[in-house]
Amino acid sequence: MSEKNLQKKRIDEVLVERRLATSRLESKRLIIEGLVFLNGNIVQKSSTSVSEEDIISIKEPRRYVSRGGIKLEFALDEFKVSPKDKVAIDIGSSTGGFTDCLLKLNAKKIYAVDVGAGQLDLSLRNDPRVVVLEKVNARNLSIKIIQEQADLIVMDVSFISITKILPALKTLLKDNGLIISLVKPQFEGERSFLRKGIIKDKELHKKILLNTIEQIAKAGFIVNRTTFSPIKGGKGNIEFFFLIKKVGNFVNLSDVNKIVEEIWEKIGLKK
Structure with a gap:
């Protein structure tokens, strides 16, 4: 056995590294509730030591109607944003993972916008705090459709660049409002960059993110912070989150490269 495999870490740290929890705080919660198992045995302490060879599993009921809720929960925590008592717009709501997360964090009202129809989970559709806007192209949104400005806009779209949607959001967002957008590099970069729809080049990720930040600035917004998504996309693509504002400080571009x-280091890729 190699020396590397003999090295041990705390299980609350390893849960985050293996994407089984979004933070050490969540790791501790899962352990306290008796939901973490190590090699088939229940874990009692957050300080339990584990090696790379150990098998860790989680027994937990689904928190949200889709895994999108876990992604957004992570981003909200990273960006220190609370949706409590806020009016929000969820663009690309689909099944409603983002909407579900916002509701569980006590958002006041959510406009669930999607170009499709019939996808939103019934539990959300029946919630009086949710206004369902189906068959609506986000590029055509206006204050005539959503007759109030939002404190927070969250976005998860595919097959289109987020920069194509931002101009329509200018009048829908309060001056001090925030946009938290999932950024999928495979839809922000040129198709020639892709191999089977997956980006497998670290430097290309950096190039695409920096170019997207530049395009967002041209649309009249600023990217204030960035982070990665704790869960990969459906095809295995690495995804990111941008915290976007109308005014404020630009993200340090070196921080984007660090993210x-x-x-890439966390998932073991080397390129």
């Missing part, structure tokens, strides 16, 4: 380096 890319961090996620």
Whole structure:
């Protein structure tokens, strides 16, 4: 057995590294509730030591109607944003993972916008705090459709760049409002960059993210912070989150590169 495999870490740290929890705080919660198992045995302490060879599993009821809720929960925590008592717009709501997360964090009202129809989970559709806007192209949104400005806009879209949607959001967002957008590099970069729909080049990730930040600035917004998504996309693509504002400080571009380096290191990629 190699020396590397003999090295041990705390299980609350390893849960985060293996994407089984979004933070050490969540790791501790899962352990306290008796939901973490190590090699088939229930874990009693957050300080339990584990090696790379150990098998860790989670027994937990689904928190949200889709895994999108876990992604957004992570981003909200990273960006220190609370949706409590806020009016929000969920663009690309689909099944409703983002909407579900916002509701569980006590958002006041959510406009669930999607170009499709019939996808939103029934539990959310029946919630009086949710206004369902189906068959609506986000690029055509206006204050005539959503007759109030939002404190928070969250976005998860596919097959289109987020930069194509941002202009329509200008009048829908309060001056001090925030946009938290999932960024999928495979839809922000040129198709020639892709191999089977997956980006497998770290430097290309950096290039695409920096170019997207530049395009967002041209649309009249600023990217204030960035982080990675704790869960990969459906095809295995690495995804990121941007915290976007109308006014404020630009993200340090070196921090963007650091985020890319961090996620590539976490998932064990080398390129």
